[in-house]
Each structure stands twice: as C-alpha cells, then as structure tokens.
Amino acid sequence: MYSRILVAVDLDEPSSWQKPIATALALADCFGAKVALAYVVPDTVLMLQAQWSVSSVRAIMEDARIKLMKVTRDHAADRDLEEIVRSGPVYAGLIEAGETFEADLIVLSSRRPEMKDYLLGANASRVVRHAKCSVMVVRD
Template identity: 30%
Template sequence: MMFKKILVPLHLDYTENHEKLFAGALEVLNDDVGKLSLLYVNENRAHGSVYPILDEENEKHYNHDAYIELKKIAQKHKLPEDKISFNIRDGSAHREILEEARRIKADAIVMMATKPGLGSYFISSTPERVIRHANCSVFVIRLTDYQSIK
C-alpha cells in the first residue's frame, strides 16, 4: 500500500537515525502524488524547568533555527523538494504529532523508536502514545543498533 500524505516527526539530535527513517518513509510514499511533511516538536514549553529561560524572542529564534535545520536535513538526504513541507510545533511531542497528523490529514506517520527505558519495555513512550491514538497508519522504524545523542 502506498501513502499520499506522510508525517515524519524528527528529533534533531538523533541525526544518525535520519537515513533509516527517510528510507522507510520513501518506501511507503506514493511516488506520483505523495508528500512528506517533516515535523519538529519544540518541547521546551512542555518542560516547565526550561520555560523561564526561553522568553518569546528566544523561542522565535529557536524555532527558526529548527526550521533551518529541517531544511538542511532534507537537502542532506536529497529529499525531493517538491514533495516536502516543514512544520514546527510547540508542546508535548506525542500530542503535537497527533494534532499535526490530523491537521494535514496524514494517512501515515513514519517515526523512529528511540532506545526503550526501564519504564517502557518494548517501545519509547512517544511512539507508543502515537500508535495508540493515531487515526492513521503508524510505521515505527527501529534501529538494530541504538546510538546515543552526540
């Protein structure tokens, strides 16, 4: 089955995962009419301890820098420019992923599973919540070898 609107949430720190993530997304994308929507969720406001440090002006710059980074990632991986959009959302990752999927009427979400912690034996909490509540297909790309943030 090929999908027309695929949401691809990205974590900007896990750059070594992106190649496998995009390979998975492109594998299920309809070549003729498919579109990828790259999403970065700025969780700074979701974590109260960080919020007081980031005033509105800093937040704007932070989100602009994330947008530039998304564009660089797309270029690095030679993603077709005419089939890509970029979005930044503020808030809790799983909620914003689900909301963005609804907003763009995604028919699939393709995301990475980060290394499970003790609290989540099979899959990390964000993909687990997205899978549970999504109104569309969700593909979770697992790494065979987990790598840490640089």
C-alpha cells in the same frame, strides 16, 4: 494506499530519522504520496531555554525550522517535502502535525525501550495509541 506521509524527526538524534525518511520516500515513490517532515520542540526545552521571553521562543522555533530544512536538503534535496515545526509534548505535537498535514500515515522510529520509557511512556507508543491515522514504527 497512502497519499500523505508524515515523518517524525528528532533533530537531536540523527539515527532516529535516517531510516524513517528513507522508508517514507520509498513508500511515496510507490504510491505517489506527498511527504512532510515534522519536528516538535519539547515544551521542557522552551521552558528551560526561553526563560519565558517571547523573542527567545521565536528564536528557538526558527532555529528548529532552519535545522529541519537542512535535514530536507541533505537527505531529500530532489524532493518537494513540507517541513512542520510544533512545540509542546512531543507525541501531541506529532499527532497535531499529522492532523494538520492530513496524513494517512505517520512514520517514526523507536529504539529498544529503557526503564524510563516504561515509567513515563515512550512518544512512539503514545503516537501509536492516539493517532487517527496509521502509524509505521521503524526500528533503529
């Protein structure tokens, strides 16, 4: 049913990826699927922290890649997972990562919405609306 599963990871919120990773690995076991973890460095972070320096942007992206590799080691050391790091709007980066990985399922978490989510739109809901593949939302 699923052969390529992408898991969205927010490196700043461990509770946002613990259940989705476990869910994706269980599905991968059932279907023999490949799994990738994806993190998107929000463009606001790059603008605020990088101060438009190319070397700063590279450092932020490399730091994110190292942290994502640590998540893989800590939670799926015995698995051959791919790590994908993108930058930009989170929902767009996740959709792009899914397309690049050729995912047929994106697994992500969603917490109960707050007022700001109703005004700005949650990333999870945008991924659900715009992804070309199936999306599984795992509640925290």
